[in-house]
Amino acid sequence: MQNSEKEVEELCLIIxxxxxxxxxxxxxxxxxxxxxxxxxxxxxxxxxxxxxxKHGLVRFEGEMLWQGKDDDVVITLLE
Incomplete structure (x- = not known):
């Protein structure tokens, strides 16, 4: 598994x-x-x-997220 795939998988586990x-x-x-x-x-x-x-694993509003400004944006795990 590529490193970037591992990072995405780890992120989903944390969510x-x-x-x-x-x-x-x-x-x-x-x-x-x-x-x-x-x-x-x-x-x-x-x-x-x-x-x-991009891989359809999470959903959130906006194109980019910024610390502080977007702290209340909800990230939803789709899998």
């Missing part, structure tokens, strides 16, 4: 373990929560999120 399951059955976490948890592992969290979205 699953730190997020809350909604009524639709999907697990969601805010960008602020995810950033605080994930930044200790990798400073590339935004790039990994964008890759995960």
């Amino acid at each position: 699953r373990s730190t997020g809350q399951k909604g009524e639709d059955g999907h697990v969601s976490v805010t960008f602020g929560q995810l950033f605080e948890t994930y930044v200790t592992i990798s400073n590339k969290v935004v790039g990994i999120l964008l890759r995960a979205r």
Whole structure:
């Protein structure tokens, strides 16, 4: 498995373990929560999120996420 695939898989695991399951059955976490948890592992969290979205693994509003400004954006795990 390529390193970038491992990073995306790890990100999904972190969302699953730190997020809350909604009524639709999907697990969601805010960008602020995810950033605080994930930044200790990798400073590339935004790039990994964008890759995960491209592969249909997560959903969130906006083209880009910025620490501080987008802390309340909800990231939903789709798998």
